[in-house]
Amino acid sequence: MMLARDYVQKKELRRQLENVTLVIIPIYNVDGSLVRNSTTRANQNGPESYGFRGNARNLDLNRDYIKQDSRNARAFAQLFQRWQPDVYVDTHTSDGADYQYTMTLIATQKDKLHPVLSQYLTQRLLPALYGGMSKRKSPMTPYVDFEGRTPDARGLQGFLETPRYSTGYTTLFNTIGFVTETHMLKAYTPRVRAQYDFLDLLVRSVHQDAAALAEARATAQEQLRTQTQFPLAWAIDTTSFEKISFRGYEGKTKPSAVSGQPRLWYDRAAPYIRQINYYNTFRPTVSVTRPRPTSSRRPGVKCWNACA
Template sequence: MFAFLLSSLLFAAPATDWRTPFEKGDGNTTATYAECIAYYQRLDAAYPEITMREVGPTDIGQPLHEVVISLDGDADPVSVRRKNRRILLIQNGIHPGEPEGIDASMMLARDYVQKKELRRQLEDVTLVIIPAYNIDGMLNRSATSRANQNGPREYGFRGNARNLDLNRDYIKQDSRNARSFAQLFQRWQPDVFVDTHTSDGADYQYTMTLIDTQKDKLHPALSQYMQQHLLPTLYAGMEKKKWPLTPYVDFEGRTPESGLHGFLETPRYSTGYTTLFNTIGFMTETHMWKAFAPRVHTTYAFLDLLVHTVHRDAAQIAQAHNTANQQVLTQAEFPLSWELDTTAADKVNFRGYEGRTKTSEVSGLPRLYYDRKAPFTRPVKFFNTYRPTATAQRPAAYLIPQAWADVLDRLRSSNVQLQRLTRDTVLTAEVYYIDDYKTGARPYEGHYLHSQVKLRTEQQQLTLRKGDFVAWLNQPAARYLIETLEPQATDSFFAWGFFDSILQQKEYFSDYVFEDLAADLLRRDPNLRQQLEARRQADPAFAKSAQAQLDFVYRHSPYYEKSHLRYPVVRWQNGVLPASPEN
């Protein structure tokens, strides 16, 4: 009798409700931060295949989380790689006003442990999800910060607690969020990375557009696999799911028919950073003026299809990734900046709306609008070939004085292997001088960016101190080192202003004192006198300026500080150094 009653109670117990906040709502709501974390905590408690843990701090004081989905419960990156599993990392909420990925990933995590037909895809794939990257912005919730967007009813804010756009912070790492991400990424070393977004811009028929790692920037072995296998599968698969894709809609003309431009994600961006470590990257960009529910469902469809494809192509991805990792260890030349080749174009069949003009109710002047009653499908040019505009030859190592702690901290967070000099050392090496550069007139993400850097190279005898650092280039982070430490690289540490103190002269001269010293220098150095005279002949303005001529002599004298404009990171080409691994 007791057993019968117990059995009746068990059968009468209500089933666990695993619907997400989005699924419980009306299709126009997104999970709050508290709801998102609580949902993953429930999954973690209920399913041994799911591990949720804190992985580092953020600027708002809340921890960054990772959710690991692994059929055998193995959440150790080293062990997972040893088992030869492919690793797929999904990041959500970098811009919390673009929250589709947050809600889609919650459903995806649940379905991949509850549905038998999906679990099979994880036999050789480990799925890692960052539930919300910009926690700061997710907590800053409102209904008005994205005027161009059709839902959800409330959402987060683009900037983080320091008002940083975190998708410009991967190299400079001003935020704790970015430093925590770098450490998470380096632990997992994923094969494929996805960053979920919503796009602004033109109107068109697609619910989702896609940014894939720019093919010319990705290592050739990975680029070939991506172009020939991965992208065709994703485009065909999304078409079959009734969620057709197009390349990200970026163009310079009046409307998209002028031609789409492939997006160049430099290392400041998430997929630009991950590319430096031979990870295939995607940014999904749902269209802001489509309703929120379809945006969530198309994001889910893409993520699900990507898991299936990584499972299908696990061996191919492993081979391409390993080839890229091995070849970068000996690669001799590295591109530093890129330019779009407007003479090379493919064609894509673009599904758009006709752009028309009508009178603005605000200004009374002509304004552009997209006529949804006039859809079209027509071929448009797709410009997606980039050519290097600057390159650097690989040195054997970079020598980095210990004084530049901010730079060294960022190298460490990106898993750069460093050694320290064990004694003071005098050596002759190649150094850069900054001959010219341009600086933005306004701050950009907390920095005044430098560009158009021109360098002069000298061989100099230098003294390095015990405790200074050596970064050898025969390591997986070689490309990262090149693109951060070569000053002319687009997103180098110099470009972001980490070395700005070298740009300021610390000593100078008083005219009435240096006049006599300069005259004596010219008497004792006929070659310097000839240089001065040649400059006078070539430049009439210079010839009329006593100050300019004194400055010329000063800069060519022993009194002028050699450290002015000298880039402190030294390129070392060969030879043994008295160094040992950093403790």
């Protein structure tokens, strides 16, 4: 809402909306937002109170986009299909390991995207966003998802956001998606600032690249009409990786005050910058062939192998 306020009130920012239409859902989980507390995520660093992730029926809306058990998810689908956005953003706060970054990012998994959109995402949009965040003194890293004991032990792996997640759902319709994950152990004010900076940079990038983005998505949509093979499941390729610079803290062990057993902790007095592996290539494991249209018994009507 801070961003919306500034884009409305500040003349120098309004120019960024000449090629961009913003559609904002201020609160998605209306029920959960009213359950104010400060304990459901005990080690989150502010604000003083926040909502609960379950709605009134205790459904986790972050996993409901494709199955749509909730009215929230069905309302989202209606809004999304009406606007058919070129880019979608879902803002989150993340838990997990400790590291130096305030902002981590899940981008639509590149191998699930149409190749034209994947090329635009990886070669133009992501470099602009990562570079822009660094220039604003808020360096960003891919979402910290890893298999080893600490992020630097075996490296990070890309997050495969299947359609139960918002960006997995939107990718089904050739919409590039982002989930911003600010780090819960950072103070609330820097988290808000990082979200603001990312969203502002995204608007500026889309404004600048509006024609290229629109052309890429139009190409993807047109080619989708004649596509015959559709991957349904993917697996990570553990032989393919790139090196990225990662700013973390040394992972150490100490006796737990509760059990007395060794437990992991991150020593903020021992920061590091290391080159680590980033595994972000996925290969299809299950694909289906599009059924061929067959003629209906009704003149002028075609159906997909299921006409009565």
